[in-house]
Amino acid sequence: MAHHHIVEIRGLVKRFPMGGNHFTALKGIDLDIEIGEFTGLVGPSGSGKTTLLNIIGGLDAPSEGTLTVLDMALAEKNHKELAALRRHGIGFIFQTFNLLPVYSAYENVELPLLLLGLPADKRKAAVMHALERVGLTDKAQSRPAQLSGGESQRVAIARAIVKEPRLVLADEPTANLDAANSHNVMGILARLNRELSTSFIFATHDEKVMGYLTRVLHLVDGTIQREELVEHPQFLEKV
Amino acid sequence: MIQFFVKGVIRDRSRSLFSFIVVTLGVFLAVIFRGFMAGVFDDMMRQSAIMQTGHVKVATRAYAEEADLMPNDLAILEVDSLITALEQHYPALFWTPRITFAGLLDVPDAQGETRKQGAMMGVAIDFFSESTRQIELWDLNNKLTSGNLPRTPEEVLLGNEFARRLEVEIGDVVTFIGGTMYGGFASYNFTVAGTVSLGVGAFDRNILMVDLEGARQALDMENAASFVMGFYQDMFYDDPGSVILSARFNDAHSAEENDVFGPVMHALRDQQNLGAMVDLSGQVLWLIIGIFMFAVTVVLWNLGLMNGLRRYGEIGVRLAMGETKTHVFGTMLIESLIIGMAGTVVGTAMGLLLVLYLQEVGLDYSALMENYAIPVSTVMRGKITPDLYVIGVVPGIFATLIGTMLAGRGIYKRELSQLFKELET
Numbered sequence: 016m017a018h019h020h021i022v023e024i025r026g027l028v029k030r031f032p033m034g035g036n037h038f039t040a041l042k043g044i045d046l047d048i049e050i051g052e053f054t055g056l057v058g059p060s061g062s063g064k065t066t067l068l069n070i071i072g073g074l075d076a077p078s079e080g081t082l083t084v085l086d087m088a089l090a091e092k093n094h095k096e097l098a099a100l101r102r103h104g105i106g107f108i109f110q111t112f113n114l115l116p117v118y119s120a121y122e123n124v125e126l127p128l129l130l131l132g133l134p135a136d137k138r139k140a141a142v143m144h145a146l147e148r149v150g151l152t153d154k155a156q157s158r159p160a161q162l163s164g165g166e167s168q169r170v171a172i173a174r175a176i177v178k179e180p181r182l183v184l185a186d187e188p189t190a191n192l193d194a195a196n197s198h199n200v201m202g203i204l205a206r207l208n209r210e211l212s213t214s215f216i217f218a219t220h221d222e223k224v225m226g227y228l229t230r231v232l233h234l235v236d237g238t239i240q241r242e243e244l245v246e247h248p249q250f251l252e253k254v
Numbered sequence: 255m256i257q258f259f260v261k262g263v264i265r266d267r268s269r270s271l272f273s274f275i276v277v278t279l280g281v282f283l284a285v286i287f288r289g290f291m292a293g294v295f296d297d298m299m300r301q302s303a304i305m306q307t308g309h310v311k312v313a314t315r316a317y318a319e320e321a322d323l324m325p326n327d328l329a330i331l332e333v334d335s336l337i338t339a340l341e342q343h344y345p346a347l348f349w350t351p352r353i354t355f356a357g358l359l360d361v362p363d364a365q366g367e368t369r370k371q372g373a374m375m376g377v378a379i380d381f382f383s384e385s386t387r388q389i390e391l392w393d394l395n396n397k398l399t400s401g402n403l404p405r406t407p408e409e410v411l412l413g414n415e416f417a418r419r420l421e422v423e424i425g426d427v428v429t430f431i432g433g434t435m436y437g438g439f440a441s442y443n444f445t446v447a448g449t450v451s452l453g454v455g456a457f458d459r460n461i462l463m464v465d466l467e468g469a470r471q472a473l474d475m476e477n478a479a480s481f482v483m484g485f486y487q488d489m490f491y492d493d494p495g496s497v498i499l500s501a502r503f504n505d506a507h508s509a510e511e512n513d514v515f516g517p518v519m520h521a522l523r524d525q526q527n528l529g530a531m532v533d534l535s536g537q538v539l540w541l542i543i544g545i546f547m548f549a550v551t552v553v554l555w556n557l558g559l560m561n562g563l564r565r566y567g568e569i570g571v572r573l574a575m576g577e578t579k580t581h582v583f584g585t586m587l588i589e590s591l592i593i594g595m596a597g598t599v600v601g602t603a604m605g606l607l608l609v610l611y612l613q614e615v616g617l618d619y620s621a622l623m624e625n626y627a628i629p630v631s632t633v634m635r636g637k638i639t640p641d642l643y644v645i646g647v648v649p650g651i652f653a654t655l656i657g658t659m660l661a662g663r664g665i666y667k668r669e670l671s672q673l674f675k676e677l678e679t
C-alpha cells in the first residue's frame with residue numbers, strides 16, 4: 016500500500032564506524048508513516064531520533080534495510096536524486112533555526128523556491144502566503160539578527176512549508192524556545208498539518224510538543240520500544 | 255539565482271572584505287613589482303641602447319668582431335648613402351652614425367706645456383643635424399652641470415668628474431692625442447663648452463662628447479663612422495622584431511660575406527651579453543606571476559577554510575533544502591569570482607597609478623645613497639608595460655578560484671549528516 020504510506024521502513028540498521036569498531040545507533044527499525052500524520056519520535060538523548068530523521072530525509076544512508084520515502088526507494092539513489100527529493104518533497108525545521116544571516120526573512124523564505132526555479136511572481140505570492148501563515152508579514156524585510164527566537168523559528172517554518180512539501184521533518188523545533196513560543200509554533204504546525212495535509216515527523220523530548228502529537232513512537236537505544244496513538248492530544252483542541 | 259548570491263557577497267562584508275583586501279593587495283603588489291622591474295630593465299636597456307648598442311647596430315664585419323677595441327681603422331665608410339638606404343628599407347627605425355674613440359686628453363698651460371693629462375673615451379654623436387634626436391635621448395639639457403651644449407664641431411662636453419680631475423674650466427682649450435683612421439698620429443684642439451653628469455660613473459670620469467663632424471676632422475674619418483645605430487621611433491626595444499630585422503639585413507648583404515668591410519647588423523640582444531638580460535626580463539614576469547599566484551592561492555585557501563567553517567550552518571541548510579553539493583560549490587566559486595574580479599580591478603588600478611608615478615616622476619633615493627659611489631642611476635623608475643593590465647588576472651582571479659576550490663573540497667569529502675552535526679554546535 017505504498018500509496019498511503021509516505022514513509023516505509025523495513026529492517027533499518029544504522030552503524031557508525033567508531034575507531035576500528037562500529038557503534039550501532041539504529042537496531043532494526045520497521046515503520047510506516049501515512050499521509051497527513053503528525054508523528055513524533057520521542058526518547059532519551061542518544062536513542063537515535065536525529066539519526067532516523069536524517070535517514071528519512073536522505074541526509075544519511077542506512078547500513079541495512081530498505082526505505083521508501085514519498086514513493087522513492089532511497090537505497091539506490093545518488094546524491095543528486097536525493098537532493099531533488101528534498102527540494103521538491105521535504106521541508107526541514109531545525110533546533111537552531113539556521114536562517115541565513117545576510118538575507119531578510121522574505122529572502123530566506125524565497126530561497127527554496129529559487130532552487131525550484133519558480134518565476135518571480137509565483138515566488139512572491141507563495142512567500143507572502145507562507146509569511147502570513149506564520150503571522151510575520153510585517154517582518155518580511157527584517158534580518159534574522161533583528162528577530163526574536165520565536166520569530167526566527169516561525170520564519171524557518173515558513174521557509175520549510177513555502178513549497179508546500181508533502182513531508183516536514185522537525186528536529187527539536189522548540190528546544191530553543193520558551194513555553195509561550197513553543198505553543199505558538201506547535202499551533203502553527205498543527206494548523207498547517209490540518210489545512211495542507213502535510214505529514215510531520217518530529218524528534219523531541221519536549222512534553223509540550225508531545226501534547227500535540229497524534230502518534231508517539233518511543234525510541235530507546237536504537238529500537239522502537241512501543242508506540243501510542245493519541246486520539247485527543249492534550250493541546251490540539253485549542254488550535 | 256545568481257543575483258541572490260551576489261546580494262549575499264555584498265551584504266556580508268565581514269566575509270567578503272578580507273578576501274577582497276587579500277586579492278587587491280596581491281594584485282597591487284604584483285603590478286608594482288612587475289612595473290618596477292620593467293622600469294629597471296627598461297632603464298638598463300635604454301641606457302645601453304643609447305650609449306653603446308642601439309636597438310640595432312650596423313658596422314663592418316671586421317669592426318663588429320673586435321668592437322671592444324674600438325678599431326676605427328675598420329670603420330664603416332660611405333655612411334650617408336648607407337643611412338639613406340636604411341631609412342628607406344626600415345622606416346620603423348631612425349638611424350644615426352656614431353664614432354667612439356680613445357686617446358689622451360692634454361691640458362696645456364699658458365706656455366703650451368702639459369699641465370694635466372688623462373686617458374679619455376671619445377663619443378661623437380650627431381649634435382647639429384636637423385632631425386637629430388641624440389640630445390633628447392642623452393637628455394643632455396638636463397645632464398649639463400655647467401656651461402652649455404657645443405655650438406660648433408670644435409666645442410666639446412666633458413664628464414664633470416673628468417673636468418674636475420683635469421682642472422679645466424669652460425672655454426679652456428684641450429688637446430686630443432690619438433690615432434687617425436689610417437693609423438697616423440692625431441692631435442686636435444677642442445674647446446670645452448660644458449660639463450655633464452651622465453649618471454654612469456665610468457663615463458663621468460673620462461668621457462669627451464663631440465659632434466660627429468669634429469671627430470671626423472680629428473680622426474680623418476670623412477663620411478665614416480665607427481658604426482650606425484638604429485632606434486625604434488618610439489624608443490621601445492622590440493626584441494623579436496630587431497632580431498628579424500637584423501637577419502633580413504644580413505641576408506640582403508650575404509653576397510659580401512667574404513668582404514671584411516661589408517656591413518653586418520646586430521640586434522641589441524646580440525651585443526655585450528644583453529641577450530641574457532632581455533631573456534631574464536621575460537622570465538621575471540613569470541616569476542612574479544608565479545610568486546603572487548602561489549601567495550594569493552594559499553591565503554585564500556585558508557581564508558576559504560575559515561569562512562567555510564563559519565558557513566557550515568548555511569551550507570547544511572542549503573543542502574537540506576535540496577541544493578546539490580555541486581550547486582553549493584558552484585555558487586561559492588561565483589562568489590569568489592566576484593570578489594576576485596573586484597579585487598583585480600581595484601588592485602590593478604592602484605598598481606598602475608603607482609607605476610605611472612614611478613614612470614613619470616620617479617622616486618629619487620640618492621639621499622640614501624650619498625655615501626656609496628655606485629655607477630648607476632639613483633632614481634627608482636617604473637614602466638607601464640602592456641602586461642601590467644593583465645598580470646593581476648592570474649593571482650586575482652585564477653588564484654581566488656583555486657583557493658576557493660581547495661577550501662570547498664570539504665563539502666564533497668564530508669558526509670551530509672556530518673555537516674549537520676557541525677551545524678548544530
Ligand SMILES: Nc1ncnc2c1ncn2[C@@H]1O[C@H](COP(=O)(O)OP(=O)(O)OP(=O)(O)O)[C@@H](O)[C@H]1O
Binds near residue numbers: 040062067
Ligand atoms: N556520525 C556519528 N558517528 C558516531 N556516532 C554517532 C554519529 N551520529 C550519531 N552517533 C551516535 O548515535 C547515537 C544516536 O545519536 P542521535 O543524534 O540520533 O541521538 P538523539 O536521539 O537525536 O539524541 P538527542 O536527543 O541528544 O538529540 C548516539 O549515541 C550518538 O553518539
Ligand SMILES: [Mg+2]
Binds near residue numbers: 064065066186218
Ligand atoms: Mg538529536
